[in-house]
Amino acid sequence: MVKILWFAHLSEAVGKRELEIEVAGMTVAALKKQLQEQYPDLVLEHVLTAVNEEYVADDMVLDNGDVVAFIPPVSGG
Amino acid sequence: MVKILWFAHLSEAVGKRELEIEVAGMTVAALKKQLQEQYPDLVLEHVLTAVNEEYVADDMVLDNGDVVAFIPPVSGG
């Protein structure tokens, strides 16, 4: 199982803040594709991905227990 | 009469903080010359002059009631 965290407008698009999903062994790119099929309102092209609180590339392979966060362009400060 | 204010090491060189002196009608340059003759330890070459709280040039003519301050290089901040 992998835990997915949603923030800002992404959280509004999927209607929740967290999601547990069985995707261990998948790449980040594959996970994104699957989520976009599942949630038609979800746009992830310009969103970065963090796994376990570090930014990662799309070809990273997910592992059981990973925490995946999708990070839309930030606007703090 | 003109009032003269001394600060920092100039005040130590002349041994006082204020001086009243009869120099109305003189230029700043002439006043400086007279003071350097009066106080051999006093060096005014690299010191700016303020009259009534504004920096002035050496050819300014002093008037009765003027407050003259000699401003060595500043070091605030």
Added chain:
Amino acid sequence: MKNYEIVSDPICIEAVTKKVMCPTAGAVTTFIGTVREFTKGKQTLYLIYEAYQEMAEKKLCQIGKEIQEKWSEAKVAITHRIGRLEIGEIAVVIAVSTPHRKDAYLANEYAIERIKEIVPIWKKEHWKDGQIWIGDQREQVAYPTGKPEEDLLHG
């Protein structure tokens, strides 16, 4: 004492600044980001800031390390507030101390630029006629659709 913090309560400028003051530092700069009422003529009523808190604190700490690599004697403290903020309230305080002043300005500005690039914090503007997540870290573009038109993070 944590030098990199995400908090929900009002930020005390003095408290953040004190974290970086020390006998070897002659210069301290702070940057205080506040909620502005008007942006390009449009009136903001209030803001909501949201953060991925653990990662945001980690990234603030990373920015501090980046600064110390560039300015070895710098000390850094950053506090960012989340939740609802009213007009004029403080969203972020960045304090940097260095032995000499030039570095304190440069390092501080570096910190705010990096916050707007890599720290997972988002703001939602609330106006009289609507609300929107501000989607661009350079504060120039908002995405009403939630769909950024350009990839500014990699741009």
Added chain:
Amino acid sequence: MKNYEIVSDPICIEAVTKKVMCPTAGAVTTFIGTVREFTKGKQTLYLIYEAYQEMAEKKLCQIGKEIQEKWSEAKVAITHRIGRLEIGEIAVVIAVSTPHRKDAYLANEYAIERIKEIVPIWKKEHWKDGQIWIGDQREQVAYPTGKPEEDLLHG
């Protein structure tokens, strides 16, 4: 409320900063100058700051006006302390607010540079083995004789 002040008591960073915070300003920078213990390996015990107070306040006010000519929406407040200051104590606080952050850094740095050029305030360093009036506004040259070798003000 005076925005340009010479004071004898400790300076409160928050109080100076509050003077420039307002709904139209999104960015505030402060510069805090503190008494550094070591300068080029030499240990300072304490400092005495002396000012030509009336003129110094007038010149601080002039710097504020210069800033508003360059950055028309800037708000500025400057407080400088005089008298005896211990290591780590605050000598000066400069606060500048502007609608956008870049200007707040630039205007603040402009203020400290101008203070070191035109504001009649002097510091006397006290070390274990002596004391000296620091005679150069750029803090690089001291004049043991009281005789500056170069005219840095006009230089």
